[in-house]
Amino acid sequence: MSRVDLIELVRDKVKGLKAYQVENLDEGIKLHANENPYPPSPELLKKIFQRLDELELNRYPDPDCRNLKQAIANKTGAIPEQIIIGNGSDELIQYLMQVLCDEGDTIAFPDPTFAMYGITAQCLGLTPVSFPLNDNWDFEAKTALEILAKNKTRLVFISYPNNPTGNCFSEQEIQKLIEQFDGIVVLDEAYHDFAGKSFLKEMDKHNNLVVLRSLSKIGLAGLRIGYGIFPSVLAEQVNKVRLPYNSNSLSQWVATELLNDFAHVQNQIHSIVEERSRLMDELSKLSNIIAYPSNSNFILFQATNGGEKLFNELKKSGTLLRNLNAHPRLKNCLRVTIGTKQENDQFLDQLRKTSL
Ligand SMILES: Cc1ncc(COP(=O)(O)O)c(C=O)c1O
Known part of the structure; x- marks a missing residue:
C-alpha cells in the first residue's frame, strides 16, 4: 500500500493559491456569469442535431x-x-x-x-x-x-x-x-x-x-x-x-x-443592449443603489445598504448575481448580467423589495 505525502509533492506556489470560485444555481435566474440569456436559433439547433451524425466523433x-x-x-x-x-x-x-x-x-x-x-x-x-x-x-x-x-x-x-x-x-x-x-x-x-x-x-x-x-x-x-x-x-x-x-x-x-449566419445573434445583442438601457434607468431610480454606466452585457452597482446582505437575499429568492464585495475597491458592489426582459423584471421586483 503506498502512503506518499501527496500535498508535500505539490509546488509551494500552487499550495498558496485559491481555486477560482464560481457560484451556481440549479434553479432560478442566473445573472452572475455574463452569459447570453437567449438560446441559439431554432435553425442552428436543428442543424446541430442533423450534423451530429457526420461529425465523426x-x-x-x-x-x-x-x-x-x-x-x-x-x-x-x-x-x-x-x-x-x-x-x-x-x-x-x-x-x-x-x-x-x-x-x-x-x-x-x-x-x-x-x-x-x-x-x-x-x-x-x-x-x-x-x-x-x-x-x-x-x-x-x-x-x-x-x-x-x-x-x-x-x-x-x-x-x-x-x-x-x-x-x-x-x-x-x-x-x-x-x-x-x-x-x-x-x-x-x-x-x-x-x-x-x-x-x-x-x-x-x-x-x-x-x-x-x-x-x-x-x-x-x-x-x-x-x-x-x-x-x-x-x-x-x-x-x-x-x-x-x-x-x-x-x-x-x-x-x-x-x-x-450572425443575424440572429445580432438581434439578440440588440435586445440585450436595449434591456441594458432600461435596467440602468430603473436602477437609477432606486435611492440605495448606485449603478455605473456600462458598455457591456452587465451592470456594476453599489448597494449602499450592504451588498453582501442584498446578494444573499437575492440568492435566497432565486436570483444569482456576482458578489464583488471582497475587492477593496468594490465594497458593497454586485454585478448583474443583463437577462431577458422577464428575468430583468423579476430581478428588479426582488431588488425593490429587498433594497428599500
Ligand atoms: C474580460 C474577460 N475576458 C475573458 C473572459 C473569458 O471568457 P471565455 O474563456 O469564456 O472565452 C471573460 C469571462 O468572463 C472576461 O470577462
Missing part, C-alpha cells in the same frame, strides 16, 4: 480549425495565419503568458479587472502588477507606463470593455499606451459586441497589439470558444505552446455556423 478534430478561422477572418478582416482558437479565451490568456514570460516576470493590468489575469499569472509563477483605476473606472497611460517600466513588464492586459466595471477606458489613453509601451498590449474584447468599439483596426498600424474575443458572451458559453488575433509572427510562437486539438469538433462546427 471517433476522430480528432481539425487541429488547425480551418473552417472556423476562415469564418473569423471573414468577419474581422484578419488572415487565418493571425488567428488562434482557444478553449475559451481564458486559454489564450494563459498561452500569451507562457510565450512571453519567464518564471518571476511580471504581467500587468488595471485594477479592478477580470480576475483570471492575476490568477493565471500566479499559477505560472509570474508576478501580477496592477495600476489603479480612478473613480470613473479609467486610467492614465502615464501612470500605467511608469508602473510597467518600474516592474520591467512586457505584457499588459486591458479588458475593453472592462469586467467588472462595465465601461470602455479612454481610447486616447489606450492609444498612448500602445504607442509608448515597448511590450505587448492585449486588448481583451470579450464584450465588444455590446460596446460597438474595438481596437482591431489599430493592428494595421501597431505590431504590439493582440485582440482577444469570446463567443461565451454571445451564446456559446457551453461550447468554450475564444479566439485571438495576433501579429502572424507571434501567432506562430503561440502555436508552439498550444495543446494539440485544444478545440473540439462540435465547438468548431457550431461556432463556424454561428459566425457565418
Whole structure:
C-alpha cells in the first residue's frame, strides 16, 4: 500500500493559491456569469442535431480549425495565419503568458479587472502588477507606463470593455499606451459586441497589439470558444505552446455556423443592449443603489445598504448575481448580467423589495 505525502509533492506556489470560485444555481435566474440569456436559433439547433451524425466523433478534430478561422477572418478582416482558437479565451490568456514570460516576470493590468489575469499569472509563477483605476473606472497611460517600466513588464492586459466595471477606458489613453509601451498590449474584447468599439483596426498600424474575443458572451458559453488575433509572427510562437486539438469538433462546427449566419445573434445583442438601457434607468431610480454606466452585457452597482446582505437575499429568492464585495475597491458592489426582459423584471421586483 503506498502512503506518499501527496500535498508535500505539490509546488509551494500552487499550495498558496485559491481555486477560482464560481457560484451556481440549479434553479432560478442566473445573472452572475455574463452569459447570453437567449438560446441559439431554432435553425442552428436543428442543424446541430442533423450534423451530429457526420461529425465523426471517433476522430480528432481539425487541429488547425480551418473552417472556423476562415469564418473569423471573414468577419474581422484578419488572415487565418493571425488567428488562434482557444478553449475559451481564458486559454489564450494563459498561452500569451507562457510565450512571453519567464518564471518571476511580471504581467500587468488595471485594477479592478477580470480576475483570471492575476490568477493565471500566479499559477505560472509570474508576478501580477496592477495600476489603479480612478473613480470613473479609467486610467492614465502615464501612470500605467511608469508602473510597467518600474516592474520591467512586457505584457499588459486591458479588458475593453472592462469586467467588472462595465465601461470602455479612454481610447486616447489606450492609444498612448500602445504607442509608448515597448511590450505587448492585449486588448481583451470579450464584450465588444455590446460596446460597438474595438481596437482591431489599430493592428494595421501597431505590431504590439493582440485582440482577444469570446463567443461565451454571445451564446456559446457551453461550447468554450475564444479566439485571438495576433501579429502572424507571434501567432506562430503561440502555436508552439498550444495543446494539440485544444478545440473540439462540435465547438468548431457550431461556432463556424454561428459566425457565418450572425443575424440572429445580432438581434439578440440588440435586445440585450436595449434591456441594458432600461435596467440602468430603473436602477437609477432606486435611492440605495448606485449603478455605473456600462458598455457591456452587465451592470456594476453599489448597494449602499450592504451588498453582501442584498446578494444573499437575492440568492435566497432565486436570483444569482456576482458578489464583488471582497475587492477593496468594490465594497458593497454586485454585478448583474443583463437577462431577458422577464428575468430583468423579476430581478428588479426582488431588488425593490429587498433594497428599500
Ligand atoms: C474580460 C474577460 N475576458 C475573458 C473572459 C473569458 O471568457 P471565455 O474563456 O469564456 O472565452 C471573460 C469571462 O468572463 C472576461 O470577462
